[in-house]
Amino acid sequence: MASKRQKKSSSATTTNLNTSTITTRLTKSQQKEGNNQKIKHNQVQVIEKPKLNTDKKPLKATTVSSEVKKDSKPKKINKCAICSKVFKGLNDLRKHLRIHSDERPYQCPEADCGKRFRQAGCLKNHRASQHGTDIIFYCDLCGKQFPVKERLRLHLRVHTGYKPYKCNICQKTFARGGQLSQHMVTHTGVKKYKCDYCDSKFSCLANLKIHLKSHLEERDFICHICSKAFYRRDALKKHISCYHENIKAFHCNICNKMFKGHLPQHQRTHQSIKTHGCLTCGALFSQRSQLIVHQRIHSGERPYRCQICHQAFAHSSVLKLHIRKHTGEKPFKCPLEECSKAQVAFSQLPHLKKHMLSIHGQNKPYMCKCKAFFKTKQDLQQHSQNCKNSTNAIEEDDNTRFNDTVMPITKMRLMITILIKKISSETKLKELGFEKRLIDNILVDSLRCAGRRVTTDDAFTEAERLKLNIEEFLDWTVPSESMKTFKDGRKSVEEILEQLVDGL
Structure with missing residues (x-):
C-alpha cells in the first residue's frame, strides 16, 4: 500500500512539475508576445501621421526605436569629386577617375607598339583587333569577321535593328552606349573642341579629327576599284555603292527621281531656301559650310597652305587648283x-x-x-x-586605276614635286621646265639625264608608270645606307616618299 501511495505522490509531483514548466513556458511566450506587441506599437507610433498642432508650436521630431537604429546603416555613396557622377561600386569609381587623371596602367606587351589603356578589357580588344588572334568570330548573316566576340554582338544589332539605348529628351534610340553619349551633347549645345585652323567647333572629339583631315588633306579611306580617296569611311561606302555598284537608294519626293547620292543638294533646287545669313554683309546661304567660307572674306582667314611655296588660301578647292600649277597636272x-x-x-x-x-x-x-x-x-x-x-x-x-599602290596619283605628284624642288637648283628647275610641264615628264627627263632606267611603256597605266619612275628616282637620289634601312623595314615607295617629304 505504501508503495502505491509513493507512486501516486511521485506521479502528482511530476504532473505538478510538468504543469509548472508548461506555465513557465506560457508565461515566457506571453512575455515575448507582449514585448513584440510593444515593439510593434512603438513602430506604429513612428509610422503614424503627426496630429495637427492647433497651438502652432514647433513639432517635435519622432525618434526611431533602438532596434531600428541598430539595423539601419548609412549607405556609402561612391561619387566622383570632379564631375559629381555617382557609381554603384568603389571599383567603378576608381576606373572612372582614370578618365580625369588620364592614367593608363595597362600597356600592350607586343613589340613596337607600347600603347597604353585605362582598362584591361580595352587592352584585350586592342591586342585581338590590331595584333591578331587565333579565334575569329563570324557573322552568320553577312559573313563578316570579328576578332572580338563583343564586336560581333554589337554588329548583330545592324541586322536585328535592336537599339537598347534611348534618349530621354527626343526619344531617339541607338545601338551603342557611346552613340547615345555623343548624341546627348547635341542637346546641351556645348562645343568644347575647337579647330586650330578655323573657327569651327565640335561637341565630339571624333568629329574634330575628321574635320582636321580636310585641312591636312588626309584621305585615309581609298577605293580598291578606282583608288579615289575619302576623309570618312561612310563616304567611301557611299562611293562604292553609288558609282561602282550603280545603286540608286535616294528618292526625291518632289520630282520622284531616284539618285545615287547628294539628295539634299538636289532638293535645294526645288526649294532654294537660304537660312544662314552673314552678320557682316547680310548675304544668305543654304549651307552653314558656305557661310563659314564666305566669312573668311571679311576676316581675312586663310587656313589652307601650299606645301611647295607656302602660299595660303581661304578654301581647299582653291588650294587644289593652285597645286596643279606646280605639278603641271591637267586632269x-x-x-x-x-x-x-x-x-x-x-x-x-x-x-x-x-x-x-x-x-x-x-x-x-x-x-x-x-x-x-x-x-x-x-x-x-x-x-x-x-x-x-x-x-x-x-x-x-x-588615269587613277592602279593595283600596286594605295596613294592617289594626285598626291603622288604633289610629293615628288616637293622633293624635286627641295633637292634641285633654280637653274636646273628652269632647264627642266618646272611649273610649266607635267611633273611626270620632268621626272622622266631627270632620269634620262642621269642615265637611269625610265618606264614609258603604254602597257602600264599612267599611275603605274609614275610609281616605277619614282622608285628609280629614289634609288638614285637617296643614300644607299638610308635606302637599305627603308627596304629592311619593308617600306613601300609611297611610305618612303612621304617620310622623305615630312623630314624636309
Whole structure:
C-alpha cells in the first residue's frame, strides 16, 4: 500500500512539475508576445501621421526605436569629386577617375607598339583587333569577321535593328552606349573642341579629327576599284555603292527621281531656301559650310597652305587648283581624237567646257567611245553600265586605276614635286621646265639625264608608270645606307616618299 501511495505522490509531483514548466513556458511566450506587441506599437507610433498642432508650436521630431537604429546603416555613396557622377561600386569609381587623371596602367606587351589603356578589357580588344588572334568570330548573316566576340554582338544589332539605348529628351534610340553619349551633347549645345585652323567647333572629339583631315588633306579611306580617296569611311561606302555598284537608294519626293547620292543638294533646287545669313554683309546661304567660307572674306582667314611655296588660301578647292600649277597636272582632257593626239588638256573643268563649245561646238564635255556626249560625269558612268563600247572607259580616262599602290596619283605628284624642288637648283628647275610641264615628264627627263632606267611603256597605266619612275628616282637620289634601312623595314615607295617629304 505504501508503495502505491509513493507512486501516486511521485506521479502528482511530476504532473505538478510538468504543469509548472508548461506555465513557465506560457508565461515566457506571453512575455515575448507582449514585448513584440510593444515593439510593434512603438513602430506604429513612428509610422503614424503627426496630429495637427492647433497651438502652432514647433513639432517635435519622432525618434526611431533602438532596434531600428541598430539595423539601419548609412549607405556609402561612391561619387566622383570632379564631375559629381555617382557609381554603384568603389571599383567603378576608381576606373572612372582614370578618365580625369588620364592614367593608363595597362600597356600592350607586343613589340613596337607600347600603347597604353585605362582598362584591361580595352587592352584585350586592342591586342585581338590590331595584333591578331587565333579565334575569329563570324557573322552568320553577312559573313563578316570579328576578332572580338563583343564586336560581333554589337554588329548583330545592324541586322536585328535592336537599339537598347534611348534618349530621354527626343526619344531617339541607338545601338551603342557611346552613340547615345555623343548624341546627348547635341542637346546641351556645348562645343568644347575647337579647330586650330578655323573657327569651327565640335561637341565630339571624333568629329574634330575628321574635320582636321580636310585641312591636312588626309584621305585615309581609298577605293580598291578606282583608288579615289575619302576623309570618312561612310563616304567611301557611299562611293562604292553609288558609282561602282550603280545603286540608286535616294528618292526625291518632289520630282520622284531616284539618285545615287547628294539628295539634299538636289532638293535645294526645288526649294532654294537660304537660312544662314552673314552678320557682316547680310548675304544668305543654304549651307552653314558656305557661310563659314564666305566669312573668311571679311576676316581675312586663310587656313589652307601650299606645301611647295607656302602660299595660303581661304578654301581647299582653291588650294587644289593652285597645286596643279606646280605639278603641271591637267586632269580634264579633250575626248575628241584630233585633240587627244595633241594631248590637249586643262587644269579646270570650265576651261574644257569652253574649249568644247568654241572649238568643237559641243556643250557636253564628256564623251563615250560610242561617240555619245554627256553633260556630267555621272551621266557618262550611268551610260557606261549598258554600253558595250565603253568598257573601262572611265577608268582609262581618269588615269587613277592602279593595283600596286594605295596613294592617289594626285598626291603622288604633289610629293615628288616637293622633293624635286627641295633637292634641285633654280637653274636646273628652269632647264627642266618646272611649273610649266607635267611633273611626270620632268621626272622622266631627270632620269634620262642621269642615265637611269625610265618606264614609258603604254602597257602600264599612267599611275603605274609614275610609281616605277619614282622608285628609280629614289634609288638614285637617296643614300644607299638610308635606302637599305627603308627596304629592311619593308617600306613601300609611297611610305618612303612621304617620310622623305615630312623630314624636309
